[in-house]
Amino acid sequence: MRGKANVLVVDDELEMCLTLSDILEARGYRVTYAQDGFQAIARARETAFDVVLMDVRMPEMDGVETFRRLKEVSPGSRVVMMTAYAVEDLIADALREGAYGVVYKPLDIDRLIELVEAAKRHARRLVRTR
Ligand SMILES: [Mg+2]
Structure with missing residues (x-):
């Protein structure tokens, strides 16, 4: 399947969500953001995302725990x-x-975009069970 x-x-930082959304949308990606792990899982139940950019340090549910739950909801x-x-x-x-990879903050945007592109190529569009 082609397209962005x-x-x-x-x-958990709104500023980071907005900045990354702007940068990615300017490159033609469709972007959704979530400010905590629970929201992220809820969004993933609605939409099959090719790539997820996941902050590690978040209150309540950290990025690794969110990643684990997300894998079950959206294995592709x-x-x-x-x-x-x-x-x-x-x-x-x-x-x-x-997890596909790691990027370090402050973010190197070119490296991030490269990783998103590579991750997208490797994304599997699986039929979700729910
Ligand atoms: Mg954080």
Whole structure:
């Protein structure tokens, strides 16, 4: 299937959600954002996202836990973790459990776009069971 990817941005900082939405929409992506893990899961039940950009540090449900739940709801989505911390056990867990990649904050936008493109190419459009 051709065309731009459907991207979900998940970050507890609204500013980051808006900035990434602007950048990605300017490049033709369809972007939805969520400010916590619960919202993210709810959005993923409505839409099959090709790529999810997931902040790691979020209150209540962190990005790795959100990633785990999202995998069940939307196994075809490729998830890229975003973190400000270079060494983080949570990141290692997420990668071992199938996260597509990691980008570090402050974000290198070119690198982020490259990763989104690569993740999109590897996204599987699976039929969801619910
Ligand atoms: Mg955060």
